[in-house]
Amino acid sequence: MLRFLSRPVTTRTRSAYRWFDERTGSTELLHKGLYEAVPEKGGWAYTLGSATLVLILLQLFTGIFLLLVYTPSFSDAFPGLDYLRRSDRFGSWVRGMHLWGAYVLIFVIGLHMLRTFLSASYKRPRELNWVTGALLFFLVLGLAITGAMLPMDQAGYWTLVVVTNIPHYIPFIGDGVRHLWRGGDFVGQASLTRTFAIHIWVLPFLLFAFIGAHLYLLRRHGEFGSWVNYEVTGADPDKELAERIVRAEPPYPTRRIERMWAVPRRTVDFFPDQLFKDTVISVLLIAVIFVFGYLVGAPLSEKADPATLSYVPTPEWFYLPLDQVLVLSPQTYLVFVGAFALVGAGALAFILLPFLDRSRDRAPLRRPEVLLPGLFLAAMLVLLTVLGASRLYSL
């Protein structure tokens, strides 16, 4: 010990690190985490995945802090948040960041999906990367809607009432599902307790399990990038591809894939090239959340009043398409058709996209049979949102 302390500081730090490294293998772990090849072209588009991860971690961070003030109680939840609004600048800032974090997260996930869709990154052998990603998207939407129910202001209470009512249109088991979510016939304390448990434990637990799977699969197959990274320029394509495969850097060559998509033409190191871009985007997004969380914050309407005769419930913007579907399906069986059959079929097609798009082409313009339905679906979402918004603002 005395010998250790008598050495210069730099030597001491180094030998302390060596001691730690010999016991934990931390350097090797860091190398495994940071050193991988990434396709050279399109690096800014590949930042969207890491941005999604950063934003989810931000939600976890701000969410944990919100537990300092939040009580999942019909009578006490609202006063706690009302106190933040009136007397706790930083607390309402954190709450504002949690809300704006959710907004930005949903938006960035949309972009991430769009770029994966356009580049056909989900094709063999990355089908399950897409499936886990699609399930993650639905988990995030579930977190967003359960989170909107918790404040026990008018907006939150009526979201809780309307959304827990939707399952009862499922044939046979619908009433039971609604009853179980609410913990009773009517929305009450049990409904809030159950929704709170779903929001802070059940969904995050599933979310992080699927994030683990998603990242594992990404590292297993490597970042596909896009078709522009796989062009063959030489006179002898076979020889060029063979050479690429021989010289490939981990995690390439991708296994169980056509030769021409096995190795990108040129790659850069994840660290520092890609990580730098990832960081730039994350800083920008968090800055937006930081500023909007403070300046705009999270709204809080009046205390929940189940006996109100004047409050007009409005859905969050990302649920406007679904809300509009409910308006357009006028009778019981049509609610089932609209809200479950159509939306369910769309969601299933979305999850199973890699198994529907079987062509070997990867460039979007060479896959019109997938591109056009995809754009149609996106256009429908935009149209329903616009219809929903105009209906709400004209009422």
Add this chain to the structure above:
Amino acid sequence: MAATTLSRRRFLIRMTNLGAGLITLMLSIPAIGFVLAPLFEKRTRTWVRVGEIDSVPVGLPTPFTVAMPIANGPPSGPVDRVVYVVKTGDHRLHVLANTCSHMQCNVHWDPSLGQFLCPCHGGLYDVTGHNVGGPPPSPLPGWVHRTVVDPASGRTVLEVQNQYDERI
């Protein structure tokens, strides 16, 4: 001695699987039962006084707010609910909940329309609660109710139970 013998290795694998199965079973039974319990819970029905209804005008739905005791779940305080009292010309009494049969938003009587209006998706109901427009699939639910005559004052008092007269 039988021809097939269980090797030590095989035996250990089988017992490990059996153990995992037993753990799953022991954890599932109470957990699933706990989650599903509300489905089988008995509701506690109570009568609540709404108020005197002699002064409710014929043809104009009149809202009363009632502190409604919860019927099931962990004990918690009553929740304020609306009871619309409607007297029609044929001397009939309708005691309606203001819960839209579409998505359970709160409807209100709109005097200019002469109808109940749901603010969420524009559902419309006539004065007796029948759905006449928009997405609602069925009429407004009524509250299970009874009228009693207060022996002291001779006035009619309305009481409701903490349940709808039909499932919606």
